[in-house]
Amino acid sequence: MSAGLLLIFDLVLVVTLIGLAIAALVSPDVRRAVMLFIAFGLWLALVWARLRAPDVALAEAAIGAGLGGALMLAAARRAARQEAVDGQTDARGEEG
């Protein structure tokens, strides 16, 4: 693999990484944001594997993206449910 090709590969990795981060940060839907954050974490693990840090990549995938993501996802699901409940009560309140 030539140096130029490798650089393009690196660029793609990095740009995607930053793109995922931005998407996770600005996504309007919280649950979607968490999903994107998990994707970001997994992608980060991939980048780290590229940087010859397999131990850390493994840990990031399992702990950072995996368990951290799972925790956030549970919270996001609860938040979404709460919003739905609130929305219903609000709607009812307006009707009444």
Add this chain to the structure above:
Amino acid sequence: MRRAASLIIGAIITALALWLLWVLQTALDMGAGPRLAEQAFAGLPTTGVSNPVTAVLLSYRGYDTLLELGVLLAALLGIWSLGVASPGFQPAGVVLSGMVRLVVPLLVLTGGYLLWVGGYAPGGAFQAGALLGAAGVVMRLAGDETAGLPGIRAQRWLIVAGVAVFVLVGLATLALGQGFLSYPQAWSKWLILAIETAATVAIGTTLAAAYVGGRPWSHAVVGGRD
């Protein structure tokens, strides 16, 4: 108004980022600065493990790892102090529970494997512990309220196991006149393995318990909320 504020913040942070990028470039331009890698590799044979990352974590900078396990413990204690766990989800269907019966042992097995190879290949206590924790998460998702964890008393002992074994090893070496956490070379490998095993169990338990998200019910019945 809010929009304006966020734009101003954005501008400031952009400036900050550019500054930091410039500094980073300056730092990198100064040439390959010194690093600890060579020393770390040089010391590797005496540590009893051949995976350099494990060597750093458990031997060179074992004290950091000890405190880090303390952080994990503190987080769980904090979570427990906030209230009791909510009941889990409704019992899973047949298909899901079948899958669970398959996935959980697989996760545990992989965890054990990662723990074992951590000495010479990528892996180690944290990754293994994470998989154990993941097994707990899966079980709770499948409807097991306790995430497969034992009763409160056992849980308490399990979550402190990692730090406890670590610090006791440290004190033992101190008592032997070696200095805190200075493993005798002959024992090094086995001491590290023992610490890692305890840490794996503790990490797994703690992460699963953190996912459960409150102190277990049995305790709540005794104590009540605050």
Add this chain to the structure above:
Amino acid sequence: MEQLLYGGAGVILFALGLWAFLVYEPLLRKLIALNIMGSGVFHLLIAIAERGELPPDPVPHALVLTGIVVAVSATALALAMGRRLEDDSGGR
């Protein structure tokens, strides 16, 4: 070059996270922002550990491993506190 590219990405992630942390109000958003900030720092550490021909420096790797666990612990505690707040305001 490689180091600058990846290290620079770390700095950018840090800045993005910082921006989002300051701008967004909801807890979950702030946590995502903090985690991305942290990832930026970790990423910088991993990037400087990688030196072309030489084997990568294991010390920053270990630091990052520690950092990841700390970050997830803090996230878990923050989420639990957030849930406690939700429960209390929901119960009222």
Add this chain to the structure above:
Amino acid sequence: MSLETLLPAAIVVSSLLPGVFIFLVKEESHILRGVLNMAGALIKLVLVGVMIWGVYQGETYETRLTLAPGLDLVLSADALSVLFVTLSTVLWLVTTVYAIGYLEHSPNRSRFFGFFSLCVSATVGIALAGNLLSFVIFYEMLTLATYPLVAHRGTPDATRGAKIYLAYTMSGGVLLLVGAIWLQAITGPVDFTQGGYLEALSGDLQGPLVAIFVLLLAGLGIKAAIVPLHGWLPQSMVAPAPVSALLHAVAVVKAGAFGIVRVVYDVYGIGLADRLGLLTLLGVLASTTIIYGSVRALYQDGLKKRLAYSTVSQVSYIALGASILGPIATIGGMVHLVHQGIMKITLFFCAGNYAETLGVHKVSEMDGVGRRMPLTTLAFTVGALGMIGIPPIAGFVSKWYLGLGAVEADAHWVLLILAASSLLNAGYFLPILYRAWFRPEPDAWPKERPSKGRFETMGALLWPPVVTAGLCLIAGLLAAAPFSPLEWAALIARREYL
């Protein structure tokens, strides 16, 4: 560790320690509290006696505690400090007796006597302070210890009075602190020296030295109630009578005046102070205060208020004495430190007795009190005549020496001030005496006399003013005897003008 190094500290501790224990005493065990109080007062008196004898013989006493490198807490005894220590100790003993009687059934006595003792410890500390740092320390402690005494009654008035008192004295403390630190930054740590210690470096530091003097004077002047910094004094009249007595005669006001004397003589040195034009400043302020206080006193109907303005006026005699260059005026100022103390405390004790026994708080209610309470009124008369300056009472001696000193120094305007002030004194005291002795009793008073004894009021309240009135007479009659206040002031003046 010897007597020489321990005695000053022992004198401070002899009231500090009982004070601390009194806080812990249960409210109802008044005997234990009384024993602690009296034991402290008597032990202190004995210790001071030893010190007087020693200083007279030329002994030096010094306790030195290093707080930090270059910062020593120094307690030492020279003739001037002995004068003030003796005054405080004697009057504390008397006031303690009075206060035990006065507060017999009132609440929170442990707190009161605890702070009372701390207050005296601070005053004695001020007297013995051997350098500016130590002076500032005890000066601030005095503020802290007197605040609860002023606020003691707990009524809204008391709280308000205490707040005003605190605002003034705290600001004064800060000014004093800045001045003291500035001075120390220039000179380094130096102890008070008879004749002053700034003479040597006055050359190019005139500006700063004047500024520092103004800071110090402002800080001290607030406690000494020099116009226009006197606003707190009439307000703090809400305190119980023994506190007023102590505040006015011994502790707070005196501490300020004493501080001015210290700064003029033992920091700047009177010669330097004169050359920098500081004495003129002080003299003008003091004179203004003397006249202003007296004029205000004329218009007060509240007895304690009238006495308070009288204090404003009288204390400035001390500063006036210090502002005239010449040993005789110095003697006059110094001796007035003692004389004003014993006279004013007599007057306050009597005012307390009238209030306590007959419920009389105002001058206009004092008709006939002389017949009803002859001993008290006699004591009051002695104090009042002394204040006016009638011989042979102590106050006459002060004014005589001040006047002589003014003539010696060619400061004839001072005579004018003295004459005017004496007239005004007469103007606000004589009507009281007339009412007390020559007007008939009103019917409103309780007919029944206290059943306990044959005296007009209980002993603990009666004897203190009688004793201090006696002291006023003795100090005037025996002014030439050895160890009289006058002789002692002359000793100080001799040492200051070496």
Add this chain to the structure above:
Amino acid sequence: MDASLALAVSVPLIGGLLATALPKRAQGLGLLASVATVLVVGWVMAGVWQQGSLHAELGGWAAPLGIALAADGLSAALLGMAALVALGVGIYASGYFRSADADRHFWPLWLLLWAALNGLLLAADLFNIYVTLELLGLTAAALGALTGTVDAVRANLRYLLVGLLGSMTYLLGVALVYTSYGTLDLGLLSNALEPGPVAATALVLMTAGLALKAALFPLHFWLPPAHANAPAPVSAALSALVVKAAFYLILRLWLDVFAPVVTPSAAGLMGMLGALAVIWGSWRALRAERLKLLAAYSTVAQIGYLCLFLPLLQALPPGAERDDLFVALVLMALTHGLAKAGLFLAAGLVQRSAGHDRIDDLGGTAQHMPATTFTIALAGTALIGLPPSGSFVGKWILMTSALESGQWWWILVIAIGTLLAAAYVFRVLSRAFNLEPTPRSFVTQARTEVPALLLALTSVAVLGLAADPLWRLLGAGGGA
């Protein structure tokens, strides 16, 4: 190799583990561990007293590869203060919590916090500092939320997040340092450091992160609600110790490790921020409605006082005078720590007895409890900086040195701060005097009142009149 250093971290840590595993005996074990920790800290201090400084390599690996613990006069002094406060807080806590449950949650977290604190004060490695900071931050936030009220949880959640932001910023600085210098050890780093944009930026990042944790103006916004809503023993520890710990790190970096990088204008900026903190914090304390909020704002002001020392220390050449000023800084920090702990503990008792801590409605409650009122008065004396407290001596030296170095404007700040402090302290005390009935005895509940009183008393009497040994402890340790 000195065993005492590792033990100073391990002993409270083990105590925390035992208290976790055996919740029913948490209190007894906790008190036992507290006493043991105090003894170990005494051992460390004795070592520093005799040898000037202590150093221990952990894991048998010398720096830069391994991690070292180190104690000099500064860390020993703060360790001692922490031990004293922690012991007091522990005894107080054993009589404070009403429900057994809160008590059980308190002890493990509390001992972990203490371990983190000792670890932080002894740390000699930039990354190790990060880990101790995180342990400290997490335990502190969790303890602060123990009250369980919505306000407490919300405030401490914010504290947790802000703390994380601070540590991430700090860690970025560490990463920059490692990029350029390849070491994390403080001693080695201070030898290798060269002034330049990298070192300066690293210092700025680390300082910003730590300033956030130390609540340095204008980054103090999170502190008052977090400290005011925590349970009293926790507030005491947070205000007296946790905030000071972050400030200790700033000192360490500015005066020790990064000293060559620091410029007069940077130090002047810190002084400015300190001045603003003094005035703003005191002003807000004066306006505070609640006693604990008042105490929390006064903490903001006190961190400001400590910052005022930085420009003066920077201006002075090494020598006896600078050493004096440095010791004065430590003396002030210790006095404030002890006094603030006493004040918060007392405020907790007032709150418990009255059911609230609104200052305007406190009339009489203060009078029911003479010992507690006295504690507030003593602590107030130290906070104002009146004699004979340690902060008076500290202030005297600070002002002298401000005059001598021509930076007289700091004196104005101190004077204003002093008057404001007097105003807010006496605003509380004036409520103590009213027409309530007389209390029968001085102490009503020894287990909680006496520790508070002793802490406040130490800040006034001991540190003010007998601070001379501190000079030896720090002088021999080389100080900065």
